Amino acid sequence: MQSFIFLGPPASGKGTQAKDLAEKLGLIYFGTGDFMRAEAKKQSHFGQIFQRVWDEGKGNLVDDDIVLEFVKAKIEEIGQEKGFVFDGFPRTIKQAEFLNQELKHNLTVFNIEVSEDSIVSRSGTRKVCENCGKIFFKAPVDKRNCEVCGGGLIHRQEDTPGVVKKRLEVYNLQTKPLIDHYKSNNALVEIDGEPNIEEVALEIEEKVNERRSNN
Numbered sequence: 377m378q379s380f381i382f383l384g385p386p387a388s389g390k391g392t393q394a395k396d397l398a399e400k401l402g403l404i405y406f407g408t409g410d411f412m413r414a415e416a417k418k419q420s421h422f423g424q425i426f427q428r429v430w431d432e433g434k435g436n437l438v439d440d441d442i443v444l445e446f447v448k449a450k451i452e453e454i455g456q457e458k459g460f461v462f463d464g465f466p467r468t469i470k471q472a473e474f475l476n477q478e479l480k481h482n483l484t485v486f487n488i489e490v491s492e493d494s495i496v497s498r499s500g501t502r503k504v505c506e507n508c509g510k511i512f513f514k515a516p517v518d519k520r521n522c523e524v525c526g527g528g529l530i531h532r533q534e535d536t537p538g539v540v541k542k543r544l545e546v547y548n549l550q551t552k553p554l555i556d557h558y559k560s561n562n563a564l565v566e567i568d569g570e571p572n573i574e575e576v577a578l579e580i581e582e583k584v585n586e587r588r589s590n591n
C-alpha cells in the first residue's frame with residue numbers, strides 16, 4: 377500500500393495538489409488543517425484546544441503531543457485499508473517519527489518548491505470559498521463567489537502579509553528539516569511548484585508512475 381506526503385511552504389499549492397492526487401488515485405485526503413478547522417467549528421474537545429492556539433497567534437503550530445493524539449485517533453477511525461495523501465502532516469521531526477511507526481504503508485514524499493517572491497504574490501491574491509474550501513489563485517479583487525457551489529469567497533487571515541511571514545518562519549524552522557529527513561530515507565521527490573496547477577499536477581503524476589514502475 378502506498379501513501380503520499382506533501383511538503384512545501386505556505387502558498388506552494390500543496391493543498392490543491394494533494395486533493396487532486398487523492399481524487400485521481402482514489403486515496404484518502406488527510407489534511408490536518410482541514411480536520412482541525414472542522415473540529416474547531418464543532419467546538420469539540422480538540423477543537424477548543426486548536427482554537428486557543430490560533431487565537432494566541434495565527435501561524436503557530438499546535439503542540440506535537442496534542443497533534444499526535446488527534447492524528448492517531450483519526451487514523452484509527454479511518455483505518456489503513458486505503459492509502460493516504462497527507463497535507464500539512466507531518467510538520468515536525470517528532471511527527472514524522474510517529475508516522476513512520478504508526479503507518480503500515482510505503483511513503484513517497486513530494487517537496488513542492490516555490491520562491492519567496494511567489495509565496496508573497498500568491499498569498500496576496502488567493503481567495504478561499506467559505507462553503508466548500510475551494511482555493512482560487514490569482515483571484516480578481518471583484519471576484520466574490522465560488523463557481524462550484526456559489527459560496528462567498530474570503531481572503532483568509534492566514535494569507536495576510538504578517539501571518540504569511542510568521543508561517544514561513546515556522547515552516548523554515550520546524551518543517552524544512554523534514555526534507556533532509558526524507559531524503560535520507562530515499563522517499564523524497566522534488567517538484568517545481570512554479571508552473572501553473574495543471575503542469576505541476578502532470579509532473580506529480582509522472583513521478584508517481586515512475587516510482588510505480590521502479591518498484
Ligand code: AMP
Nearest residue numbers: 408409412435436437438443464465467
Ligand atoms: P494548514 O491549513 O495546514 O495551514 O493548517 C492550519 C493551522 O492548523 C496551522 O497553522 C497550525 O496551527 C495547525 N496545524 C495543522 N496541521 C498541523 C500539524 N501537523 N502540526 C501542528 N499544527 C498543525
